[in-house]
Structure formats: structure tokens, C-alpha cells
Amino acid sequence: MMNHIREFIGTVPKAELHMHLEGSLEPEMLFRLAKRNKIALRWSSEEALLAAYEFENLEDFLALYFEGCRVLVTEKDFYDVTAAYLAKANEQSVRRVELFLGPQSFTERGVPLGAIMDGVLGAIADAQSSSAISAAYILSVHRHRPVEDALRLLESIGPWSEHIVGVGMGGPEVGYPPGRFRPFYLKAKALGYRTTVHAGEEGPPAYIREALDMLSVERIDHGVTACHDSALMERLAAEQTPLTVCPLSNLRLKGVPSLEAHPLKTMLDRGLRVSVHSDDPPYFGGYVNENLEACCAALSLSAEDIAALARNSFLGSFAPPDEIMHSVDAVNRHLDLFLAER
Numbered sequence: 511m512m513n514h515i516r517e518f519i520g521t522v523p524k525a526e527l528h529m530h531l532e533g534s535l536e537p538e539m540l541f542r543l544a545k546r547n548k549i550a551l552r553w554s555s556e557e558a559l560l561a562a563y564e565f566e567n568l569e570d571f572l573a574l575y576f577e578g579c580r581v582l583v584t585e586k587d588f589y590d591v592t593a594a595y596l597a598k599a600n601e602q603s604v605r606r607v608e609l610f611l612g613p614q615s616f617t618e619r620g621v622p623l624g625a626i627m628d629g630v631l632g633a634i635a636d637a638q639s640s641s642a643i644s645a646a647y648i649l650s651v652h653r654h655r656p657v658e659d660a661l662r663l664l665e666s667i668g669p670w671s672e673h674i675v676g677v678g679m680g681g682p683e684v685g686y687p688p689g690r691f692r693p694f695y696l697k698a699k700a701l702g703y704r705t706t707v708h709a710g711e712e713g714p715p716a717y718i719r720e721a722l723d724m725l726s727v728e729r730i731d732h733g734v735t736a737c738h739d740s741a742l743m744e745r746l747a748a749e750q751t752p753l754t755v756c757p758l759s760n761l762r763l764k765g766v767p768s769l770e771a772h773p774l775k776t777m778l779d780r781g782l783r784v785s786v787h788s789d790d791p792p793y794f795g796g797y798v799n800e801n802l803e804a805c806c807a808a809l810s811l812s813a814e815d816i817a818a819l820a821r822n823s824f825l826g827s828f829a830p831p832d833e834i835m836h837s838v839d840a841v842n843r844h845l846d847l848f849l850a851e852r
């Protein structure tokens with residue numbers, strides 16, 4: 511009997527569209543990789559590292575996140591972190607995964623691009639052949655670096671382009687409006703990549719408009735500050751722009767004072783194509799199911815709301831259209847079963 515909403519959240523098929531591999535390093539793995547690569551850490555134990563996960567804002571978090579990136583060095587490291595995340599996703603009934611990783615943090619320290627790509631893409635290929643999961647890699651660039659560096663990276667990934675579904679951009683937001691990256695997004699589109707960008711996490715609604723108008727991206731990562739601009743909310747609903755919302759991330763980075771104050775439910779009720787994701791799970795206290803459970807409790811989400819979020823996660827994905835259609839059907843069947851058993 512599937513009569514409990516928590517079980518419904520755990521078992522409903524869903525897509526994880528907003529998860530940074532660098533941010534998926536659990537403290538245990540971070541320590542293990544540091545030891546393997548003989549990299550000194552400034553924390554004495556996993557517990558001490560966990561205790562450092564207290565952030566005032568995005569920049570504060572990113573400093574620790576980039577510090578953690580130092581332990582990823584070899585192809586095997588990139589393989590292991592990707593494989594560990596995909597195993598976790600499988601356990602959470604995640605059927606489609608689109609993973610971010612930003613090579614610039616590593617190549618600037620001399621890690622060969624081939625080690626990064628072969629590690630990440632190798633783990634994705636192995637997971638796809640050994641489980642039912644559908645997975646893809648999204649190349650992420652940093653908005654605080656020169657656009658020329660991002661353009662060069664786009665050329666360098668040529669040998670792996672067939673296995674890269676799209677491009678995205680993250681990093682500190684305020685003071686870095688997205689329009690500067692128009693040449694990068696135009697080139698990426700011309701090369702056939704799907705497009706997404708972090709916007710409206712801490713930045714104003716104007717950054718979301720700029721992302722839509724100047725970068726013509728297909729989806730927006732976060733997008734939560736749109737709730738302060740009713741005309742933009744209407745536009746996002748009319749255009750059905752997918753927004754990959756990360757509630758526990760917003761809470762831990764103090765974008766919202768409490769989960770009860772999170773705009774997720776309002777956005778859903780206004781017809782926006784919002785879905786729920788985990789961003790950097792160990793840093794923010796949960797994978798996708800924990801995010802959904804926390805929102806369910808704080809915002810009194812119904813099974814219909816959870817199903818709408820799961821449906822939106824597939825509709826916003828870069829998976830082939832027939833895979834999206836089958837996944838949406840699977841969500842609907844799962845909801846029918848839950849409602850019939852209740």
C-alpha cells in the first residue's frame with residue numbers, strides 16, 4: 511500500500527536537472543580523495559568539515575565549494591564521484607539525470623580536460639548500461655571568468671561533443687549579469703547544444719529577463735527571484751520556461767528566511783513550469799527526495815503538487831521527446847495508483 515505521501519515522494523519517477531557533481535562530494539568521499547591524492551585539508555575530520563557548512567550567502571558557499579574541488583584530480587576521481595551520485599539517484603527513483611560540472615576549476619590547476627571528460631562520461635555510460643537511468647552531462651562555465659575562456663572551452667570539448675547534451679553557467683551572480691555571455695550562448699546553440707543558465711538565485715528579476723532575451727536560453731536554473739516581479743511571473747507561465755528550483759539550497763544560502771516563505775508553491779499555483787532539485791546535496795542537507803519532503807512539510811504540498819513537480823522535471827529536461835512523454839505517463843500512473851490506494 512502506497513498510502514503515505516513520503517512513500518509517494520520516494521517512489522514517483524523524477525528527473526534531477528540541477529545538480530553539480532563538484533557539489534555532490536560527501537565529506538567521506540572528499541576525505542578519501544584527499545588522502546588518495548595526498549592533498550592537505552584544513553579540517554581535522556569529516557565532522558569538522560560538516561560543521562563548516564554554515565553559509566551567509568552564495569559567495570560564502572562557493573569559497574568552500576571551490577576549495578573542495580581541489581581533491582578531484584585524476585580520471586578515476588571524476589569517475590568515482592559521478593558513479594556515486596548516479597547510484598544515489600537510482601535509489602531515489604530518479605529516472606533522468608542531467609549533471610553539471612565546470613571544468614575550469616580543474617583545468618586551471620593543470621588537470622587535463624580529457625581526464626575530466628573521460629571520467630564523467632565513462633561513469634554516465636556505465637550507469638546507463640547497468641541500470642534503467644537515463645543520464646547526460648551539461649558543460650558548466652563560470653560567469654566570473656572571461657567570456658573568452660568559456661568560448662575556448664567550448665572549442666576544446668569538440669572531441670566529446672556527441673556525449674554532451676548542453677551548456678550552462680554558474681558561479682557568483684550579483685554583479686555578473688548574464689548578457690556578457692551572449693557570444694558563448696550563440697556559439698553553443700549554433701553547435702547544437704541545449705542551453706540553461708543560473709539566473710535569479712540572488713540576482714534581481716532583471717537578470718532572468720536578460721537571460722531570456724539576450725541568451726535565449728531554454729531553461730533557467732533557480733529563477734526564484736521572479737516572484738518579486740508579477741509581469742515576469744506571467745511571462746514565465748505563458749512561455750512555460752522550465753525553472754529548476756533548489757529549495758534547500760535557497761534556505762541554506764539565505765535566499766529565503768524559511769522554507770515556509772519559499773515561493774515554490776506560489777509559482778506552481780500560478781502555472782509556472784517549476785521543478786525541485788538539489789544543487790549541491792551534501793552542502794545543503796539533501797538530495798531531491800529530501801528537498802521534496804521538506805517542501806511538502808513546509809508548504810503543505812499535496813500528492814497532486816508533487817506529481818506536477820515530477821511531471822515538470824521531465825518536461826523541462828533535455829531528454830528525447832518520446833522519453834519525456836513516457837516519463838510523464840509514468841508519473842500520472844503513479845499518482846492514479848496513490849489516489850486509488852488512499
Ligand SMILES: Nc1ncnc2[nH]cnc12
Nearest residue numbers: 530533680681708789790
Ligand atoms: N547554487 C549555485 N549557484 C551558482 N553556482 C553554483 N555552483 C554550484 N552551486 C551553485
Ligand SMILES: [Zn+2]
Nearest residue numbers: 528680731789
Ligand atoms: Zn546550481
